[in-house]
Amino acid sequence: AQKVTQAQTEISVVEKEDVTLDCVYETRDTTYYLFWYKQPPSGELVFLIRRNSFDEQNEISGRYSWNFQKSTSSFNFTITASQVVDSAVYFCALSESLTGANSKLTFGKGITLSVRP
Amino acid sequence: DAGVTQSPTHLIKTRGQQVTLRCSPKSGHDTVSWYQQALGQGPQFIFQYYEEEERQRGNFPDRFSGHQFPNYSSELNVNALWLGDSALYLCASSPRWGSSYEQYFGPGTRLTVT
Numbered sequence: 001a002q003k004v005t006q007a008q009t010e011i012s013v014v015e016k017e018d019v020t021l022d023c024v025y026e027t028r029d030t031t032y033y034l035f036w037y038k039q040p041p042s043g044e045l046v047f048l049i050r051r052n053s054f055d056e057q058n059e060i061s062g063r064y065s066w067n068f069q070k071s072t073s074s075f076n077f078t079i080t081a082s083q084v085v086d087s088a089v090y091f092c093a094l095s096e097s098l099t100g101a102n103s104k105l106t107f108g109k110g111i112t113l114s115v116r117p
Numbered sequence: 118d119a120g121v122t123q124s125p126t127h128l129i130k131t132r133g134q135q136v137t138l139r140c141s142p143k144s145g146h147d148t149v150s151w152y153q154q155a156l157g158q159g160p161q162f163i164f165q166y167y168e169e170e171e172r173q174r175g176n177f178p179d180r181f182s183g184h185q186f187p188n189y190s191s192e193l194n195v196n197a198l199w200l201g202d203s204a205l206y207l208c209a210s211s212p213r214w215g216s217s218y219e220q221y222f223g224p225g226t227r228l229t230v231t
Binding site: 004035037042043044045046047050091093103104105106107108109110 | 161222224
């Protein structure tokens with residue numbers, strides 16, 4: 001069975017600080033996909049990044065970067081120079097490879113990020 | 118380009134009643150998934166539709182059923198509502214079932230069962 005654990009529940013930072021959100025996953029699949037989604041107070045989940053299991057190269061996209069390590073089953077997400085607009089709930093999610101990345105997503109419980117001015 | 122749309126935005130029902138929620142996928146998307154998100158929790162997968170057939174199902178009772186129409190829009194039906202069905206119901210769409218594309222979510226329908 002698949003499982004996603006987000007041990008952090010709430011994080012509060014001051015604007016311009018860097019913040020890292022942790023995610024640990026469990027799966028028996030050898031091929032899988034990992035995602036980060038953001039949920040602002042409006043409720044709509046916003047897609048941020050995707051990574052597949054056979055590509056461990058870490059990347060930076062604007063203020064976002066991620067660290068994928070299969071050896072520790074972790075997929076951590078970093079926001080550099082945080083802004084007040086980054087305040088939201090962040091979800092890590094996992095999908096199996098059976099039907100591709102758009103098969104069912106297994107979500108963690110989410111991390112509430114508050115960025116103070 | 119319109120994103121995923123859902124209706125209604127909010128809904129209040131009484132225990133035992135039935136409810137229908139609606140979803141229109143993003144333009145160009147043919148696969149629709151439904152998720153239930155209880156307060157303070159991550160979304161839970163209900164089921165997924167492609168070519169008007171249910172392709173995958175999560176751990177939800179038969180009271181939860183769905184439908185997909187030829188224009189790819191979808192409905193989620195819940196019968197015999199329980200208090201525990203109160204949640205945010207999210208619809209997600211993606212292109213080309215079985216591909217590696219991510220899912221895009223709508224704003225959700227907030228269902229309250231009293």
